[in-house]
Amino acid sequence: MAPAYAAQEPVSQPIRFSHKHHVGDDGLDCRYCHTSVEKSSFAGMPSTQICLTCHSQLFRDSPELAPLHASMRTDTPIRWNRVYDLPDFVYFDHSIHVNKGVACMECHGRVDQMPLMLRKEALDMQWCLGCHRIAPQHVRPLAQVFRMQDQRPLSDQELGQLNRLYHLQDTRRLTDCSTCHR
């Protein structure tokens, strides 16, 4: 059963939002729009009001942004198409991943290079486990979690330090069924 959009295929959206422009060119932090990524399982999608903090001034008359203004005018939310869709029996929590040093890039790729958002990975269970089995090798210092640029690989010593800091749960726990399924 294939999802509506294959991996690496741009997903159509009501507004052609470019992560490349906002992240790559403007240097916006992920958390400016995805406000709950550190606090909640759901990273959060920006409310119309958040978009309008800038776009009430910038590119105000662009026809591309008409749906945004219509949303505010009519008090009707924008309906974005989900790009990363996990099965309903999988419970993924953004907050614990970013708090334990798993960078956005690990799963979402270089969004700063994506004019239109696409799903980088197939999101099958094997792929999740690929990381959960060797979680200690996939962490970054907290300061680099939201960075997009390719970064140098960490040395064994640095990884060891981070693992002591994060108190990562052991591989058995991280590969238990009950970690993601309930």
Add this chain to the structure above:
Amino acid sequence: MKKQTVIPIADARDDTAEDGIDRRSFLKLMAASAALASAGCKGPPQEQIVPYVRMPEMMVPGKPVYYASAFVHRGFAQGVLIESNTGRPTKIEGNPLHPASLGATDVFAQASILQLWDPDRSQAVYRGQALSTWETFETALQAQRETWSKDGGAGLRILTGTITSPTLADQLAALLQRYPNARWHCHDPLHDDAAIAAAHLAFGKPAETVLHLDKAAVVIAIDADLFGALPGSVRYAHDFAQRRRSGGDGVAGNRLYAVEIRPTLCGARADSRLALPPAEIERLIWRVAARIGTPGVPASLTGAAHADSSRWEAALARALIAHRGESLIVAGGSMSPATRALVHAMNATLGNVGKTITIIAPVEATPIDHVESITNLAAEMAAGKVKSLVMLDVNPVYDAPADLGFAKALGGVPFSVHLGLYRDETGRHAAWHLPLSHAYEHWSDARAYDGTASIVQPAIAPLYGGRSAHELVALLVNDDTRGGHALVRRTWARHAAGPDFETFWTDALRQGVIADSVSAALAIGSMHTPSPPSPTHVAAAPLAAVFVPDPATGAGEFANNAWLQELPRPFTKLTWDNVALIGAATARSRGLATGDLVRLNLDAMSDHALDIPVWVLPQHAEGVISLPLGYGRTAAGRVGNGVGADTYALRTVAAARGRAALQLHKTGKQHVLATTQQHTTMEGRDIVRLATLAQYRENPHFATDAPKKRVPKDSLYPEWEYKDYKWGMAIDLNACIGCNACTIACQAENNIPTVGKEEVLRGREMHWIRVDRYEVQHRGAGRAARSVFQPVPCMHCETAPCEEVCPVGATVHDSEGLNVQVYNRCVGTRFCSNNCPYKVRRFNFLQYSNNEVESFKAVQNPEVTVRRRGVMEKCTYCLQRITRARIEAEKLGRTLQDGEVVTACQAVCSTEAIVFGDLNNPNSKVNRAKASPLDYALLAELNTRPRTTYAAMVTNPDPALE
């Protein structure tokens, strides 16, 4: 409350397909194979994310928000926290700060969330049988208001249930001032009229009684279901259990005597219990009153005819005299006002008032006799004196006394208005029906059993355009203030002391309790002892009827709630029906067995007849028949219509006063009853282990010391190793009262579907935690069997038989000891269920979860998978709650503390019978509970090594009554 734009859930399947036919209808029209072929090859639907336009301040999407509010049942408040997930209320928790809750709730509060989302709720204004609008109604009302202003409301009558809301009381008082000839009537079929009459007899003024069970060493309940039927029951159960733990070797800090008609939760919990018909109970209690020297009670009264009554008289009197100021007598249900006034006098004589009992001014706004009130109203209606009748959240066409002819009289009222949550029997007979907003959709206020006031705040905007009673009454008087929020604020701006109203208001909302609003003790002055009821008070009827509230539908207001209909009734384990309860000897003498359909006639009125199945309960008094109310509804909704027998048909004014003699005829027919537990004996096994306090003192290890109870030491399976947490549960049978709150809390938390009567008959109910009842006898003591309750969730066995037989590894042990069920692996062989000795696994034989109706999707807990057909499921120890707590702790870089993970069954339990925690933490509460000599494992001889264990029960019976 701000307007909420949308419920942010969207599903592309809702989109309309080509050819003008939507997808859902299309699928329904197609044959199953064709539907599979067309839908099966497609991938999952494209989901959408719908963010806010303006996100509320402090909102964290994906995290629940809790609103402190109150669940109002029969007028009285139980403080609750409404859990809301992105704007959808999904679960009710008790409010730890509220005196009637202390964090727990009863079954009705748990099920109220399903009522909120019930698609059968009234969704529109009706004028007669035609759809109408609020605007049309307001126009019609305008003309009425002009008439009322002219004649002072001479033909206007208001009918409400029990009202404790200060705002509604103020509003109705203002209405009566504006229209001085109008009248306010009250009708609640379960209103305790005798208590009001008793207070007048004893104190000369209306009063209510608050019990302090934590201070009572001896409690005598006279046909009073302390733990099941009172506005303070949740708190009373808590206080009783707390007192129980505080002395008597930690298990028997008090002694409870119950003399009652039918088995109740209180009677099951009692240390010594006697079942008698109501007249006999009254005789017994008057003799006890004489023995303890209650002034004005003659010593020459005739005692009860029961063989044990003189022993009981002596024992009760002895216990009371030995515990002056530390005892408590409470009478309820069917007792006459005189006897209940006598109980006030007895408590005063014993010095209990002010210690174990507080007398307070009435909490309800109009402490009047409801039967008299509705009788007067019906007479006026029949006489044509009532021109306008406004009925606020009442259903008199269904539940008014049967001989009043209320429905017919209602037809003669030109302007009758019914405001109700459902377009029920009354809504269909009234000239106007208006949809009432649910308590979780509107602003209101209410008071608890002890007078404590709470603000009822909404957690969601009205789903169906309903309005509250406050908003309707504001229309009636043409109030300048129309909104519920403003009306409630106006009341409290008037009542609240202190200059800073905003701080007061914010605190009241945040805490769910208005500070210092508990009622002060009433100065009662001199007491009057009533004259004893004449011996012929209840004539020696061959069969007396007692009408009782139903543990699942109340008095009928929850009839359309599938969770409650399918909740096994505590003593019968019956679902989806009501039955006439009779004693064993009565059944024998009339040749009746459980399930026989009988025809009941009132002696006085032979045209009132009712066909109802009987249920033989050995603990029921003889010569009495208990008739649960709340069934046989005709306009409850799709769930409740036609379920059970309408016992209101026999409940005349006299019957509501406790005087009803019945004639019973066998019909020769049988009624199929769907029960979840077929027999109540333990077949010689030690499933529930119990001893008396004396036996326990002699041998504290009675629960585990006999050879056949010992746990085998060795196992063929390798030991597991647990590095971090090791979860476990302990259930204290000394605290469990069998109220079923755990079952229904679990149902709400874990998206457990209901299956209906047919499927229950096949044994396919889905409850993850059930409460078993057994009838047991103490070893070598006593004649009477007692009921014991045992909640049974998954045991999460260390050597789990289910895990060994699953061919696909869908049930496995996790690193913290949970026995987890992986739905996406399960292929439905049911081997696990067959191999489970505790029978706690539940299989989705059919598609039980309703994925069709939008509002049933909305009530689901987003943190738990909704299971499909063909999948096994069972208790997970509330894995989602463990995960949530663990993630929050991990983010702070610390380990979980004891008490941070609270399962749904544990949270709702009023007596704290369920303890959950980490077995690797030597100081955890669960480890302390398991260290007790009473701790034992169910079916330990099978070497399953359950992580859920039980504390054996210790009773404290009066030795003189053994």
